[in-house]
Amino acid sequence: MTLTRKPVVAGTFYPRLEKDIIKLIDESFLDENFGIGKEFTIDNTKDGKRKVLGGISPHAGYIYSASCAAHTIQEIFREGAPDTIIILGTQHTGYYNIGIMKNGIWKTPLGELNIDSVISSDLIQESPEIIEDDSAFNGFPHGREHNIEVQLPLIQYAAKKAKKEITFVPIKIGQMEKNVLQDLGKAIANVIKKYQNKDIAIIASSDMTHYQPRNPHNPEFEINNTQKIRDQAVIDAFKEFNWEKTLTKANETTVCGPQTITTLMIAAKELGYKYAKDLKYFTSYEKMGSRTPCDYSVGYFSGIILNE
Template sequence: MEVRYPAVAGSFYPSGEDLLLMLGEFFSDLGEEGSERRITAGVAPHAGYVFSGYTASRTYRAIFEDGLPETFVILGPNHTGLGSPIAVYPSGKWRTPLGDVDVDSEMAKAIAKLSGIADLDELAHKYEHSIEVQLPFIQYLSELAGKEVRIVPIALGIQDEEVSEDLGKAIFEASKELGRDVVVIASTDFMHYGAMYGYVPFRARADELPHRIKEWDFRVIRRILDFDVGGMFRELREMGHTMCGPGGVGTAVVYSRLAGALEAELLHYTTSFEVSRSTDAIVGYASIVFKR
């Protein structure tokens, strides 16, 4: 069986026992596993755990306490440019330092079949970090629950409203066709600001920058909380915003609407400046969930 080996263990997140220790700290306030299953989708960042791990953990804590699904469909941006523009990982296992996670191949094939734009493709995922960094959170919690959870990784090289509508509908229709209990995860970071990214749309004192970046991010986040995919993309275009995973977020919103979600909640927001204190590169991170 095909195994996708970790590409960023030891850099974006620890590769040894320190990973369990870090996850234990992130989830020190974890409650009991729930059974409500109101959550349809979540948004989580994908930077190094030292910067965004706690924010990501808030999404997974909420999902655990709501009840783990059978399958996580995880959408992340394709930073490498390899492979298909809309790449659904077809089958096999993904490996991290915590072990292997099975790909839900039946669900993957159904999504690709029902989508008008997606391909079954492994190459796009080979070195991509945006989905890989989500897996230790899922593995840690599924082990606590004693429950086997599968994944469908989807890497997006094209991100727009058309992609969001197509994939959101395809995931929903596939889940209904197969009777699969699904949560969609949109892996994204928000504003990327600074000389390191070649993007300095406004100037401010160092102590003011996180607030200015938060203002820009919250213009986008407000649209997300309103389930307004078109509005989100308009804000991104008008501001020249550098959010890296809007297609995945748009997909999560479309899927959630179809799955009966009625509300969205921002659980946590921060920026990398809180850790690095550097203005050369500042990135925003948010944890959001959608609920029936």
């Protein structure tokens, strides 16, 4: 029997109704201050190896972070819709393995996305660290995890524009050890190399620093001089395409996906990609109009890895 994962954060992190999701994503792309300032487009320029392997995409509520995620989605899809997207997910529920859902369907209000069972199976065979674990994504307590799910309506939106059916592979990474992440990144790269005729992209799901201003009624100085400086150190390491430095800097902060970003970078290096580029960064404080009091501010970053 095919296992179907139903949406658990529809109506909270993103709208419950299809028309409202599409409207919000449209607005996120068109946002001139935080989005790309224009409609989503596809140039269909891919010729051979994918130019943009993938990127970092935030996973907060859409009103906060979808305009940042739009930058990553646009660049991944610009040269054409991939066949499969590997989503590297973090964990917020105390999951400490590297779990993969090998078979099944994930539903959102925009429809269904099938898991690429061939790629999933090969990843399990390639790495002893990866285990097939449906419980990492379904049921209590891990089924309430949002960080992979919130990427899906954005992918479905882009796939619909491309008029293409896309599959995906969900990987929840609960491990943080450098050597484990290095092995994982290499395993992902080896599987991608195996399928030269399959267009595979990677999304690393991660928000940036989570910061609580000591003075919520006058938070701007702290956000600019503490939160943003911490995040910029991670972004600079990413732009240097130095995965070890990125992991170190991210672990010095409350970035909630050091392991997803690092795994993406390792896989990319193994595949011969040479450059990392920052696209957009802002905080939830700024996105909400810099209103006070501000008890909590989260950073959002969009960056991609490319080969030219």
